[in-house]
Amino acid sequence: MVARIRTVCLIHSNLAPAFAALGTRVVVLDPPAGLASLSELLADVSPPPDCVIQQEHLAKRLVLTDLAAAPCPTVYWARDPHLNFFWQRHYAGLFSAVAVTQPRMTEAFRAAGVSRTAWVTWHGQARPFVPHARRVVGCAFAGRITPERPRRRWFADHLARYGLAWRDDVFGPELAAFYDAARVVPNESIAGEVNQRLFEAASSGCLPVSERTPPEVEQLLRPGSEALYFDDVLELDEHIRFAAAHPDRAEAMGRAAWAAVAARHLPEHRAGALLDLAEDAVASGARGGEASAATALTLFELARAGQLVIAPEAVRQRLLAAPATPEVMAARVRLAFAAGRADTVRELAAACAADPVLAAGLEPAAACCLAAWRLGDPETARLAHLAWLRGQGRSRARHLGDLRDALFFFAGEFAAAGLLSSPGQPFDPARHLPGDAAQCLMAVLHVHPDDLQAHRRLEALLSRLPGRQVERVGTLSTLTLHRRDDWALGLELGLADLQAFRLAAGLDEVALAADTACRLGQGERFARRLAGADPSGRLRRALTEAAVAGADRG
Numbered sequence: 001m002v003a004r005i006r007t008v009c010l011i012h013s014n015l016a017p018a019f020a021a022l023g024t025r026v027v028v029l030d031p032p033a034g035l036a037s038l039s040e041l042l043a044d045v046s047p048p049p050d051c052v053i054q055q056e057h058l059a060k061r062l063v064l065t066d067l068a069a070a071p072c073p074t075v076y077w078a079r080d081p082h083l084n085f086f087w088q089r090h091y092a093g094l095f096s097a098v099a100v101t102q103p104r105m106t107e108a109f110r111a112a113g114v115s116r117t118a119w120v121t122w123h124g125q126a127r128p129f130v131p132h133a134r135r136v137v138g139c140a141f142a143g144r145i146t147p148e149r150p151r152r153r154w155f156a157d158h159l160a161r162y163g164l165a166w167r168d169d170v171f172g173p174e175l176a177a178f179y180d181a182a183r184v185v186p187n188e189s190i191a192g193e194v195n196q197r198l199f200e201a202a203s204s205g206c207l208p209v210s211e212r213t214p215p216e217v218e219q220l221l222r223p224g225s226e227a228l229y230f231d232d233v234l235e236l237d238e239h240i241r242f243a244a245a246h247p248d249r250a251e252a253m254g255r256a257a258w259a260a261v262a263a264r265h266l267p268e269h270r271a272g273a274l275l276d277l278a279e280d281a282v283a284s285g286a287r288g289g290e291a292s293a294a295t296a297l298t299l300f301e302l303a304r305a306g307q308l309v310i311a312p313e314a315v316r317q318r319l320l321a322a323p324a325t326p327e328v329m330a331a332r333v334r335l336a337f338a339a340g341r342a343d344t345v346r347e348l349a350a351a352c353a354a355d356p357v358l359a360a361g362l363e364p365a366a367a368c369c370l371a372a373w374r375l376g377d378p379e380t381a382r383l384a385h386l387a388w389l390r391g392q393g394r395s396r397a398r399h400l401g402d403l404r405d406a407l408f409f410f411a412g413e414f415a416a417a418g419l420l421s422s423p424g425q426p427f428d429p430a431r432h433l434p435g436d437a438a439q440c441l442m443a444v445l446h447v448h449p450d451d452l453q454a455h456r457r458l459e460a461l462l463s464r465l466p467g468r469q470v471e472r473v474g475t476l477s478t479l480t481l482h483r484r485d486d487w488a489l490g491l492e493l494g495l496a497d498l499q500a501f502r503l504a505a506g507l508d509e510v511a512l513a514a515d516t517a518c519r520l521g522q523g524e525r526f527a528r529r530l531a532g533a534d535p536s537g538r539l540r541r542a543l544t545e546a547a548v549a550g551a552d553r554g
Contacts, residue, residue, distance in 0.1 A: 004050055004279055004540075005024060005050045005051050005130040005275050005278050005279055006024065006025060006050050006204070007024070007025040007026075007027065007048075007049045007050050007304075007396050008024050008025070008027070008048065008049055008050065008052075008053060008275070008278070009027045009028075009029060009042065009049035009051070009052045009053070009178070010025055010026060010027070010028050010029070010043075010053050010055070011029045011030075011052065011053065011054040011055065011064075012029075012030060012031075012054060012055045012056075012057035012060055012062065013017070013028070013053060013054075013055040014055070014076075014267075015055075015267050015270065015271045016028050016276075017267070018266070018267035018268045018271035019268070019271045019275075019484030021268050022268060022271055022272060022275065023269075024275065027045050029041055029274075031060075031062060032062075033059070033060040033061050033062055034061075034063070034308070034309070035062075035063050035065050035299075036062060036063070036064055036065065036081055036311075037064070037065055037066050037284045038052065038064045038065075038066050038067055038069070038070055038074075039066055039069050041064075042071070047055070048071050048072065048488075049072055049229055050072050050073075050278075051072055051073050051074070051075065051278040051281075052072060052073075052074045052075070052272055052276075053061070053075045053076075053077060053278065054071060054072075054074070054075070054076050054077070054095075055077045055081040056076070056077060056078050056080060056084070056088075057077065058079075058080065058547055061297055061302060061307050061308045063091065063299060063302070063308070064094070064115075064161070065114060065200075065295055067094040067095060068094070068287045068288070068290070068291045068309060068475045069441060073096040073097065073224075073281040074094075074095045074096045074097075074281075074450065075098070075099060075186075075274060075278050075281065076088075076092055076095040076097075076098045076099070077098075077099045077100075077120065077274065077275055078092065078098060078100045078105070078109075078243055079097065079101050080101070080424075081101065081105040081108075081109075081477065082101045082102050082105065082190075082191050082424070083190070083191060083422060083423050083424030084106065084191075084350055084371075084424050084494050085108060085301050085422070085423070085424070086226040086301055086305070086423075086424060086425040087297075087298055087305065088105035088109075088127035088300035088420045089108070089112040089306075090112075090294045090295075090297040090298045090301065090327075091294065091295075091298040092109050092112065092114045092169070093112065093113045093290070093293065093294045094291055094298075095113055095114070096116065096278075096281040096282060097114070097115070097116035097117065097118070097277050097278065097280075097281040098114045098116070098117050098118075099117070099118050099119075099273070099274055099277055100118075100119060100120070101119075101120065101121045101122055102119075102121070102193050102194060102214070102515060103121075103195075103214055104214055104236070106118065108118055111356050113151075116277065116280065116281055118272055118276075118277045119235070120273045120274055120277070121194050121220065121270075121392055122194065122195070122196040122198070122199050122517045123199055123261075123265050123266060123267050123268065123269065123270045124199035124202055124261035124265045125176070125203045125205075125267070126201035126261070126262060126266060127176060127203050127204060127258075128163055128182075129205045129252070129255060129258050130180045130200075130204070130437070131475065132183045132250070132254065133286060134187060134206075135180070135181050135183050136181055137165045137181050137183065137184070138162065138163050138165075138183055138184060138244065139162055139163070139164050139165070139182060139183065139184040139209075139240065140164070140165040140166070140178060140179060140181070140182035140185055140206075141155075141156065141157065141159070141164055141165070141166050141167075141185065141186055141187075141188075141197075142166070142167045142168065142169045142170050142175055142178055142197070142200075143166075143168060143188075143197065144177070145166075145168060145501060149190065150470050150474065151188070151470050151500050151501065152188055152190075154488065154501040154502055155188045155501045157501075157526055158233060158501045158502075158503060159186055159240070161242075162240050164186070164385065165182065166176075166324075168499035175200065176200075176203070176204060179201055179203075179204035179206055180201060180204045180205075182204070182206050183206060183207065183250060183251070183254065184206060184207045184209060184234065184240065184243045184248070184250060184254075185197070185200075185201035185206040185207070185208055186207060186209045186210075186240065187201065187209065187210035187211065188211065188501075189210075189213065189467065190467060191423050191424075191466060191467030192213040192214060192466025192467040193213075193466075193467070194214065194216075194217050194220065198210050198217070198220065198221065198227070199261065199265055202221060202226070202240065202254075202257035202260060202261045203258065203261050204229070204258070205255065205257065205258035206257070207227070207228065207243055207250045207253045207254040208221060208226075208227040208228070208257055209227070209228045209229075209230065209236065209239045209240065209243070210227060210228075210229055210230075211229065211230060211231075212229035212231050212324075213228060213466055214466070214472065216374075217229070220254075220264075220265070221257055221260055222260070224253075225253060225256055225258050226253060226257045226319070226481045228242075228243075228253070231297040231489045231499070232495070232498040232499045232506075233499075233500075233501045233502070233503045233506070234538045234539060234542055235502070235536075235538060237416055237503075238243060240539065241335065246289075250351075255334075264481055264530075264533075269548060281437050283384045283496035284506060289322065289323040289325075290397060292321060292322040292323065292472060293322040293327070293328050295318065295322075296315070296322040296328065296331070297312075297322075297327055297328065299314075299315050299318055300315050300319060300331045300334075300335070301425075302316075303315050304334070304426075304432075305424075305426050306426065312338070312339070314333065315335065316332075316335055317421065319331050319332050319335065324351075324355075324358065324364055326354055326357065326358055326361025326362075326364050327359075327361075327363055327364075329348060329351070329358055329361070329363075329364040329367075330361070330364040330553075331366040331436075331496065332348055332365075332366055333345055333348050333349075333364060333371050333428045333433075333434075334371070334433055335368055335549055336364050337367075337371040337374065337375065337433055338369070338431070341377070342372075342375040342376070342377055345371045345372055345375060345377070345380065346372070346377060346380045348364075348367035348368060349369075349372060349380050349384045349387075352364045352365065352368055352384070352387060353383060353384065353386075353387035356391065357385045357389060358392075359388065359391035360388075360391035360392065361391075362413055362414065362417055362419075363416060363435065365384055365385070365387065365388035365410075366379075366388075366393070366413070366414070366433075366434070366435070367433055367435075368380070368381075368384035369381045369384040369385050369400075369406055369410070370403070370406055370407070370410065370433050370434065371433055372384060373402070373403040373406050374403065374433070374477075376445055378402075381400070381406060384399050385409070387408070388413075390456065391408045395447060396403065397409075398529070401515070403447075403453075403498075404444055404447070404448065406442070407434065407440045407441070407443050407444045408444065408453070408454075410440050411433070411434075411437045411440035411441050411444075411457065412437075414434075414435075414436050414437040414440060415437040415443075415461065419436040419437060420433070420437050420438060420461055420464065420465060421437070421438040421439075421441070421461070421465055421468075421517050421545065422434055422435060422436050422438075422542070423467070424508070426534040427439050427442065428443055429443040429446035429447075429549070430446065437461055438458065438461055438462070439460070439467075441454050441458040441459070449526055450478075451481065452478075452482055455475050455478050455479050456479065458460065458471075458475050459472060459476060459479065459492075462475065463492075469496055469499045469500040470500060472492075472496040472552040473493065473497060473500055473502070474475040476489060476492055476494060478493065478494035480493055480509075484516070485516060487513040487514070487516040487520070487522065487526055489511075489513075489531065490509055490510070490512055490513030490516060491510060491513040491526070491529060491530065492534070493509045493510075493513075494507070494508075494510035494511075494512075494513060495510070497509055498539070504543075507543060507546050509541065509544060510530070511543055511547070513526065513532070514526055
């Protein structure tokens with residue numbers, strides 16, 4: 001078959017040399033952040049491209065406003081969809097196809113209406129291999145540690161016992177040189193994602209020691225031969241000690257990882273995957289009113305998150321010009337709430353209640369009800385609640401007496417609809433209306449910090465989500481403080497501590513849970529629960545060693 005993609009237009013992409021190496025003519029565009037017309041960007045491109053590929057650029061948030069007029073298939077490469085799905089789910093629908101760095105996000109985008117998706121993850125670089133005997137650093141890590149990332153701070157503090165060399169100010173060639181001097185690179189992710197550090201370490205021939213999340217990461221670098229993977233701090237320690245005790249094996253795995261990059265993970269491999277996606281795509285993104293709604297919602301979410309500078313009135317006009325879909329109506333309500341317009345919220349709630357399609361929409365129902373409660377209009381809040389129930393064909397439900405009742409109610413409705421959490425989306429309970437189950441429960445705790453029901457429901461929810469160990473430690477700590485004899489909660493807290501790189505705290509909590517269970521005559525139940533959570537026996541060995549060490553000190 002003759003390739004249809006002879007000329008590709010790249011927007012904000014670093015893969016131009018890789019596409020050129022594959023024999024493709026490349027046009028590179030680098031517009032500033034903001035809004036741009038694709039037609040105007042392509043006006044001087046001759047001949048017209050056979051495909052346009054826009055790559056997500058964190059420093060240049062760009063929204064193309066007329067993708068429906070594109071003369072060719074369009075592809076969006078979402079590089080951080082695990083943190084930006086809250087706005088990319090709208091924007092992606094404007095494209096013919098979407099590539100994502102995270103394997104499980106392909107299904108999320110399909111569910112959002114994107115017809116073609118593909119897993120096209122991060123890549124490495126071809127680099128010379130430096131023998132480990134010439135490397136002066138045992139283990140190294142390059143990455144930002146900020147107050148917003150306490151788990152990474154705990155990770156770095158724990159690895160200091162192994163002499164971790166840490167830098168947050170190296171990029172490009174300097175970063176490569178930093179890893180060229182290291183033998184082992186432990187890796188931590190923000191939200192259970194595949195990250196670029198895995199490939200940076202492998203490109204330098206280091207032994208990557210990475211979190212086993214998502215499980216598909218083991219398809220990228222093979223476990224036990226090209227990388228080592230861990231679930232908690234105990235397994236991390238085991239791997240670091242193994243690498244130090246067996247330097248030849250560590251080097252062999254580092255060299256195998258380096259060879260894997262050359263064989264499977266170079267820029268040309270990712271460019272080829274993007275071309276394959278584009279070859280099968282057609283110019284089939286959203287059109288007409290659907291495109292107008294998708295663009296308006298994209299701008300609304302980016303502006304609300306502070307990731308794109310656009311005036312609220314400009315966003316409002318976009319939303320008013322778009323069809324009144326459930327999501328558009330919810331966004332209009334959120335804007336009215338942010339402006340303190342109780343009258344507008346009342347009008348929008350009445351419009352939603354009168355329209356069968358809008359009345360059956362969870363997002364506008366929650367926005368109308370919660371906004372009305374927040375703005376001191378309980379009658380409108382109750383009408384919005386009743387309209388939602390009628391839209392669902394439900395005649396009976398618990399009466400909502402106040403905002404707390406409403407937040408608990410919609411936390412359950414959001415959870416039932418699969419809207420559990422929105423990673424990356426800023427949420428301030430004092431300023432924002434909740435849009436998912438976790439945000440509803442966080443809003444309850446903002447007003448009632450000691451609400452144990454909210455803590456219990458939040459813990460049950462967080463336990464199902466990747467990368468939420470810090471929040472789980474906080475929630476479980478509160479619950480165990482009030483339920484000291486609940487050894488099952490104590491065990492969960494200890495396991496969460498270990499997943500958050502809090503070794504001493506984790507072992508202490510598990511040991512305390514064991515003591516509590518024995519005191520209550522439930523030692524055998526505890527032992528069975530622990531065995532199920534610790535199939536390798538690693539945790540039980542660590543507890544025994546800690547008990548022996550404590551007895552020796554005593």
